[in-house]
Amino acid sequence: xxxxxxxxxxxxxxxxxxxxxxxxxxxxxxxxxxxxxxxxxxxxxxxxxxxxxxxxxxxxxxxxxxxxxxxxxxxxxxxxxxxxxxxxxxxxxxxxxxxxxxxxxxxxxxxxxxxxxxxxxxxxxxxxxxxxxxxxxxxxxxxxxxxxxxxxxxxxxxxxxxxxxxxxxxxxxxxxxxxxxxxxxxxxxxxxxxxxxxxxxxxxxxxxxxxxxxxxxxxxxxxxxxxxxxxxxxxxxxxxxxxxxxxxxxxxxxxxxxxxxxxxxxxxxxxxxxxxxxxxxxxxxxxxxxxxxxxxxxxxxxxxxxxxxxxxxxxxxxxxxxxxxxxxxxxxxxxxxxxxxxxxxxxxxxxxxxxxxxxxxxxxxxxxxxxx
Numbered sequence: 001x002x003x004x005x006x007x008x009x010x011x012x013x014x015x016x017x018x019x020x021x022x023x024x025x026x027x028x029x030x031x032x033x034x035x036x037x038x039x040x041x042x043x044x045x046x047x048x049x050x051x052x053x054x055x056x057x058x059x060x061x062x063x064x065x066x067x068x069x070x071x072x073x074x075x076x077x078x079x080x081x082x083x084x085x086x087x088x089x090x091x092x093x094x095x096x097x098x099x100x101x102x103x104x105x106x107x108x109x110x111x112x113x114x115x116x117x118x119x120x121x122x123x124x125x126x127x128x129x130x131x132x133x134x135x136x137x138x139x140x141x142x143x144x145x146x147x148x149x150x151x152x153x154x155x156x157x158x159x160x161x162x163x164x165x166x167x168x169x170x171x172x173x174x175x176x177x178x179x180x181x182x183x184x185x186x187x188x189x190x191x192x193x194x195x196x197x198x199x200x201x202x203x204x205x206x207x208x209x210x211x212x213x214x215x216x217x218x219x220x221x222x223x224x225x226x227x228x229x230x231x232x233x234x235x236x237x238x239x240x241x242x243x244x245x246x247x248x249x250x251x252x253x254x255x256x257x258x259x260x261x262x263x264x265x266x267x268x269x270x271x272x273x274x275x276x277x278x279x280x281x282x283x284x285x286x287x288x289x290x291x292x293x294x295x296x297x298x299x300x301x302x303x304x305x306x307x308x309x310x311x312x313x314x315x316x317x318x319x320x321x322x323x324x325x326x327x328x329x330x331x332x333x334x335x336x337x338x339x340x341x342x343x344x345x346x347x348x349x350x351x352x353x354x355x356x357x358x359x360x361x362x363x364x365x366x367x368x369x370x371x372x
Contacts, residue, residue: 004302005022006022006265006301006302006333006352007302007333007355008020008267008331008352008355008356008357009355009356010356011267011331013357014267014350014357016267016268016269016282016283016331017266017267017268017282017283017284017287017288018266018267018346018350019264019265019266019267019342019343019346019348019349019350020264020265020266020267020349020350020351020352020357021246021263021264021349021350021351021352021361022263022264022351022352022353023058023351023353024353025261025262025263026055026058026245026246026263027058027062028261028263029244029245029246029247029260029261029263030058030059030062030064030245031062032244032259032260033045033227033241033244033245033260034062034063034064035259036227036228036231036259037227037231037239038231039235040062040063040064040065041063041065041066041235042231042235042237042238042239043064043066043238043239043240044066044067044068044085044087044220044238044239044240045059045064045067045068045240045241045242045244045245046067046068046069046070046089046223046240046241046242047067047068047069047074047077047078047242047365048069048070048071048074048242048340049242049243049245049246049339049340049343050245050246050343050363051074051077051343051344051363051364051365051366052077052349052361052362052363052364052365053077053080053081053361053362053364054361055245055361056077056078056081056083057081059245060081060082060083065083065084065085066084066085066086066087066238067083067085067086067087068086068087068089068220068240068242069086069087069088069089069365070088070089070090071088071090071365071368072088072096072099072100072103072368072369072372073364073365073366073367073368073369073370074365075088075100075103075112076103076107076365076370076371076372077364077365077370078110079103079106079107079109079110079112080107080370082109082110083110084109084110084111085110085111085113086110086111086112086113087112087113087114087115087139087176087220088100088112088113088114088115089114089115089141089176089178089240090114090115091114091115091116091117091121091141091149092114092125093121093124097124097125097128097129098128099372100112100114100136101128101129101132101134101136102372103372104134104136105132105134106371106372111137112136112137113136113137113138113139113173114136114138114139115138115139115140115141115149115176116138116139116140116141116160116164116170117140117141117143117149117150117151117160118151118160119159119160119163122138122160122163122164122167122170123163123167125169125170126164126167126168126169126170127169128169129169129170130168130169131169134169135168135169135170135171136169136170136171137170137171137172137173138164138170138171138172138173139172139173139174139175139176139220140157140160140161140164140172140174140175140176141176141178142157142175142176142177142200142201142204144177144178144179144197144198144200144201145179145181145182145197146178146179146180146181147181148180150176150177150178152200153200153201153203153204154200154204157204158204158207158208158211161208161212162211162212165212173218174217174218174219174220175201175204175205175217175218175219175220176219176220177197177198177201177219177220177221177222178221178222178223178240179194179197179198179221179222179223179225179226180223180225182194182197182225182226183225183254185254185255185256187228187255187257190225190226190229191229194222194226194229194230195229198221198230201219201221205217205219216236218236218238219236219237219238220238220239220240221233221237221238221239221240222239222240222241223240223241223242223243224241224242224243224244224251224255224258225251225254225255227239227241227244227258228257228258242340243339243340244258244260245263246262246263246264246339246343247260247261247262247263247264247339248262248264248335248336248337248338248339248340248342249262249298249299249335249336249337250292250296250336250337250338252335262335264336264339264342264343264349265301265333265334265335265336266283266287266288266298266333266334266336266342267331267332267333267334268281268282268283268287268316268331268332268334269281269282269329269330269331269332270326270327270328270329270330270332271315271328272328273326273327273328274317276322277319277320277321277322277324278309278317278318278319278320279306279317279318279320279324279326280315280316280317280318281315281316281317281318281332282314282315282316283298283311283315283316283334284311284312284313284314284315284316285311285312285313286313286314286345287314287342287345288316288334288336288342288345289336289337289338289339289340289341289342289345290311290341291338291341292337292338294308294309294310294311295307295308296337297311297336297337297338298316298334298335298336298337299334299335299337300332300333300334300335301332301333301334301335302332302333303318303320303326303332305320305321306318306319306320306332307319343363343366344363344366345366346363346366347362347363347366348360348361348362348363349361349363
């Protein structure tokens with residue numbers, strides 16, 4: 001194993017801060033996800049992590065046909081690349097519903113769907129879609145413990161399903177259950193928690209079948225932490241991890257049982273020496289996901305001893321210790337703790353192959369709007 005796999009042969013050619021991506025690792029991560037789930041037809045990867053047409057093409061090339069996204073721009077990016085099936089994993093409220101209707105009319109080659117979690121929102125969007133001559137597939141968004149959106153599996157969810165069947169303009173497609181709150185490092189405990197949260201989803205599907213006679217109710221389940229658990233379920237359970245494609249230090253440290261490797265790094269330089277023990281790097285809030293505590297924003301592959309002590313918009317001050325030999329201009333390669341919001345800070349990534357920058361990939365879906 002090459003411990004310096006990340007090092008650029010000519011680092012002076014790349015201005016910093018910059019985001020670099022390793023296409024070979026991206027391909028490996030995609031293939032490992034397919035191996036884990038058994039068949040690409042069961043994968044519905046979330047594109048919020050990469051926001052990239054090029055990564056979408058790599059997924060399509062591996063046989064993935066179903067995708068999940070969080071914004072209209074991400075949905076349009078997928079349609080531009082010819083993705084056949086796109087779920088907007090969001091309940092479109094207000095102008096977003098109108099934008100979704102426009103998206104559906106503009107890209108007839110893609111089947112779009114969205115989430116619902118309450119009757120009034122479902123009725124409003126159904127009226128809008130019906131007026132536009134559309135009948136949009138919808139997934140019941142189930143709250144299995146994340147407590148962010150969704151309706152609890154049970155009688156109210158069953159009632160919402162019946163309502164969706166009756167409303168003109170929408171058609172129930174299946175159940176959506178995101179269990180992002182389950183982050184236990186121990187895979188056995190994580191599996192127990194996942195199964196417990198998922199039990200209500202299966203009960204609801206059975207109740208729907210009994211009351212409606214509809215037995216082919218698909219389920220979209222989980223994110224990256226519970227991906228290996230849902231991957232072992234039946235062929236009618238779709239899995240929707242997102243972070244796997246680039247991976248990051250947060251999930252890498254927390255879930256070493258998963259077969260993915262970091263494929264996206266931030267590159268930064270020392271721009272100032274602060275006394276005998278500290279360095280200032282050009283890696284501020286605008287260059288790395290900063291929602292975590294300071295100690296859990298970035299880890300440096302070639303400087304694991306560096307300890308962040310302060311950060312502002314354009315600067316990161318780190319403690320290097322007495323006697324360090326770092327100089328102004330030295331380059332560090334960092335693994336983001338949370339790669340998803342980090343990607344959203346860059347309009348492009350630089351691809352690196354065999355130690356050299358070979359091109360650029362645009363993160364076009366980082367914008368809130370592409371054309372619609």
